[in-house]
Amino acid sequence: MGRSTTSKDAQALFHSLHSAYASTPTNLKIIDLYVMFAVVTAVIQVVYMAIVGSFPFNSFLSGVLSCVGTAVLAVCLRIQVNKENKEFKDLPPERAFADFVLCNLVLHLVIMNFLG
Amino acid sequence: MAGRKFPTVLLLILNLLSFLPFLTISFSPDHPTDRRILVLLDDLALKSSHSIFFTSLQSRGFDLDFKLADDPSIAVKRYGQYLYDGLILFSPSTDRFGGSLDLEGVLDFVDSGHDLILAAETSASDLIRSVAAECGVDFDEDPSAMVIDHTGYAVSQIEGDHTLIAADDFVQSDVILGSTKIEAPVLFKGTGHSLNPDNSLVLKILSASSSAYSANPASKLSNPPLLTGSAISLVSVVQARNNARIIISGSLDLFSNRLFRSGVQKAGSSYKYEKSGNEQFVTELSKWVFHERGHLKAVNLKHNMVGGTDEPSMYRINDDLEFSVEIYEWTGSSWVPYVANDVQVQFYMMSPYVLKTLSTNEKGLYHTSFKVPDVYGVFQFKVEYQRLGYTGLSLSKQIPVRPFRHNEYERFITTAFPYYGASFSMMAGFFIFSIVYLYNK
Structure with missing residues (x-):
């Protein structure tokens, strides 16, 4: 009784989340997918490090930090281009994307230097 | 004819001069054995009574210079150069040396890396005692004290006072005493000494047995003796940090012909050795002290x-x-x-x-x-x-x-390939994302 109620509730919650997310604009969905990709890559690397040990520690750090940095920058972009955020309504999305590209270039330059 | 001979003679003299350094060979880092030794005696009669010891040194190539200890012409140093490589002090009763030598002079001689043999006796003078004390050896304070051993004495015809002891407690060191074991006990008659515990360089070579004590044999023993048992050292050596070597013996008789030639039978043992161990002991010890060994x-x-x-x-x-x-x-x-x-x-x-x-x-x-x-x-x-x-x-x-x-660190480590892959896939992902994001409308 209790369990079926819980799973039903979870199902209902999931369903409502899904339907609410379906109304998200496509460009934000693309950013979400990109963030997911970065986070999964980071998790894979952490698991790999736990298995083989931390020997080329600088390589590990740059690998993981490139994923984390990418995810953070993508989230920042998502905040700035979201129409519902009134805070950034004066900021054109083109300007936000240009900032994103610049930050990414700096991030990857640093990562390449630190990679080993 | 004479004019042609002259250069030949000159050449010959020059040749001889070039050999001069080999003739006056002395202690040097390449040739560390001593050569010139100053022997200071109380009495020139010691020269004949200890002749075996001196002859053995001379036959090994040492150049002995005998002087009375109060000879006013004694000098170990001239123009800052030492004239001798070794010093033998067989002058236990000398209060002050003749010439320019004094306590300070003897210590400077040792401090500059030269070797010393010091033999004391009962009633040794303060000078000899202070030389010994500077080397880390304290002779019994009572000037008339001798080492007495009522169980380890050397048997003789008369009962005596047991001051001629037969010692066989040697240090276990082949380099100091030679590789041949000294079979016969060493005859010793003289004063005992103790080692200064603050001096880590001084070493007991011949110790008295555990039944020995140091006291005046002529008087009745009223107080317990200060030096007893195997804490008494009969012969000690010092190897200084500058490699100067010192022998200190409480007995001058140890080196004498009489004890060299004497037979020895230790009390309590029925075996009588034809010859005491003194000669072997002293010879081996002198080889060590004059850097022929070790x-x-x-x-x-x-x-x-x-x-x-x-x-x-x-x-x-x-x-x-x-x-x-x-x-x-x-x-x-x-x-x-x-x-x-x-x-x-x-x-x-x-x-x-x-x-x-x-x-x-x-x-x-x-x-x-x-x-x-x-x-x-x-x-x-x-x-x-x-x-x-x-x-x-x-x-x-x-x-x-x-x-x-x-640039000497390892590059392209196999273990790190997933990290490289992740970094590059992030870059590729950024590129693809940019295209998709810009053209998705």
């Missing part, structure tokens, strides 16, 4: 990378290196390879990071190889070899160790 030198300290031959000016952390040094022992006439299995090298920076025992090829070469530790700084190769009876070796050679240069 003098080491270390040469050719070398180090290089494994596989290389040149000596680098610097090593990198984790380099593999080879270290070698040659050690020779002086036999009195030539240098022979020194063979031991306990020579160690330290790779030292404030404390030894590496301590390795060197292996030897039995031809004098000691070598080892090791890895430079994962620490950079200014290191030293150090060989500290201090063994009983041998001259101390103390070598060090400085060598800096540097860390990896930035």
Whole structure:
């Protein structure tokens, strides 16, 4: 009784989340997918490090930090281009994307230097 | 004819002059045996009563210069150069030396690396006592005290007062006493001494037995004697840090012909030795003290990378290196390879990071190889070899160790490929994302 109620509730919650997310604009969905990709890559690397040990520690750090940095920058972009955020309504999305590209270039330059 | 002869004679004289250094050969680092020895005596009669000892020295090539201890012409030093390599003080009752020699002079003589044999007796003078005290040996304060042993005395016709003792408690050291075991006990008649515990260089060579004590044999023993048992040293040696060697004996008779030739039978033992051990004991000891034995030198300290031959000016952390040094022992006439299995090298920076025992090829070469530790700084190769009876070796050679240069680190480590992959896929992802994001409308 209790369990079926819980799973039903979870199902209902999931369903409502899904339907609410379906109304998200496509460009934000693309950013979400990109963030997911970065986070999964980071998790894979952490698991790999736990298995083989931390020997080329600088390589590990740059690998993981490139994923984390990418995810953070993508989230920042998502905040700035979201129409519902009134805070950034004066900021054109083109300007936000240009900032994103610049930050990414700096991030990857640093990562390449630190990679080993 | 005469004009042609003259240059020939000149040439001959020049030739002879060039041999002069070999004729006046003396103590030197390459030839460490002493040659010129000053013998100071109380009485010239000692020259004949101790002739066996002196003759054995002379037959081994020593140049003995006998002088009375109060001879006003005594000088050990002229123009800052020492005239002698060794000093034998057979003058126990001298209150002050003649000439320019004094206590300070004797100590300076030893401090500059020269050797000394000092024999005292009962009623030794304050001068002799203070020389001994400076060397770390304290003679019994009672001037009339002798070492008495009622169980370890030497049997003689008359019962006597048991002051002629038969001592056989030698130090276990082949380098000091020679490799041949001294079978017969050593006859000793004289005063005992104790070693100053603050002096770590002085060493008991011949100790009294546990039943011995030091007291005046003529008077009744009213107080317990100060020196008793095997704490009494009969003969002691010092090997100073500058490799000067000193023998201090509480008995001048130890060196005498009478005791050299005397038979010995220890009380309680039925076996009578035809000849006492004195001659062998004194001869071996004098070989040691005058550097005919136990003098080491270390040469050719070398180090290089494994596989290389040149000596680098610097090593990198984790380099593999080879270290070698040659050690020779002086036999009195030539240098022979020194063979031991306990020579160690330290790779030292404030404390030894590496301590390795060197292996030897039995031809004098000691070598080892090791890895430079994962620490950079200014290191030293150090060989500290201090063994009983041998001259101390103390070598060090400085060598800096540097860390990896930035371009000497490993590149493209296999383990790190997933990380490389992740970084590059992030870049590719950024590129693809940009295209998709810009053209998705």
